[in-house]
Amino acid sequence: MTASALYIPPKPLSLWSVVALARVLWKGDGNLLELLPAAAYHFDVGNLGYSRRSTVLFNHPDAVREIMRDADGVFPKSDLMVNALEHLIGDSIFVTDGERWKRQRAMIDPAFSHMRISHAFAAMQAAVNDHLVTLKERAASGDVFSLDLTMSHLTADIICRTVFSTPLQSGVAVDVFEDFTLFERSAVQVDVLRLIVKPAWSDTPQPPEVLAACERIRHHLGELVDSHLNEPDRYDDIASSVIAARDQETGVPFSREELIDQLGVFFLAGHETTASALTWAFYILAAQPHWLARLREEIDRVAGDAPITFELTRQLPLVKAFFKETLRLYPPITFMPRVALRETTVAGRRLRRGALVMIAPWTLQRHSKWWSDPHAFQPERFLPENESALTPGAYIPFGQGPHTCVGAGFAQTESVLILAELVRHFDWLLSPGQAVRPAARMTTRPANQIMLHVAHRAP
């Protein structure tokens, strides 16, 4: 590929640190991506130097592996993230560590086995088919809509149907979705000012409306859990699998409160992440229609007019590579903060007790040493014949080590299904005049919603 043919999709400005900090504080949107100095895309390890708390970003695959494998239990998930989630899913697998986490993870893994995902596939297909009907209506009317919201609805619907056998439109599920959206918008995850002026271990209070939303979400999740506990024979879904799980040593199942924590995290971790990746994927398809044509060629050749089955999702290497490249440039989990529990050394760098240890898929996956043309969108990197040339450990959108995403297989399957079905039916047309800019919130999102319309595929 010639340099002039490279497509560089939207990326943040990389300014000199002090200017970047002043800009982020002035704009007030806490967009940490714009705080990253240009050097963060080139160094192996460096300080993010504006914080009173020592914050060190590691960008070398060996150091990242050491921290994320965490054989000595020195680097638990950071207190910033744990604080943000404790009222919602305080005792869930996403935030626990040590023995408690190990027990929970062993009980949850079987719910996301290959067999379980293939079993859940029919529910994924039903959700996608309903959304195809909505999109056909939008194509007929020409209505402009928000790409971000559409993807969030679709992935939330898939989670509700596969976890609880309940479509999003049912009363309880839609209430949970709306409160989760409020939580994601308003929860204080990383307040830039607090990060700068507060010492390690300080608490981050949540606003009252967030605490109220957490209470409502837990109440509704409790209703969904109760319907499963009261009529166990009626369901055969991911919730039933987690309810049936037993502690390997004691034989004890999850309590009702623990089930609310664990099933709540599937909703939180399982829909916004996939929606973020798909928002970027469809934005790129709309901005670069030649990719739409290339993906269609593969889908038509492999599937013809037949519905996309579970087996067919495994036979679309270009669609899969397109999705993987989207996850490289727009990893939904932008940062994975850890904290050093005691003074220690990693890759020759001394870390103080309480130091914030940043692993950033965002910088690792755009790093000049590990990637050629790091900011360019080139799905061919991930075709099976090219993958052996990739730097091991430089691609971690689903994390690494023991805490690797439980839902990775689930997410890849639903995303290939959604891409294949929505690409084969519609042209995606951006509304003019939009400046698209990525922002790191709970997930990596466009700073402003992307507006577009669809048209029936041109013959």
Ligand code: HEM
């Ligand atoms: C494209 C979609 C997704 C991406 C990019 C993603 C990414 C990640 C990452 C990076 C982690 C590790 C976080 C860390 O170590 O700090 C993680 C953990 C987790 N993810 Fe996902 N995820 C996705 C979809 C899902 C889905 C669909 C589910 C469930 C339905 C899920 C459930 C979880 C859970 C429960 C954990 C915690 C695992 C543990 O700590 O043992 N994720 N995810």
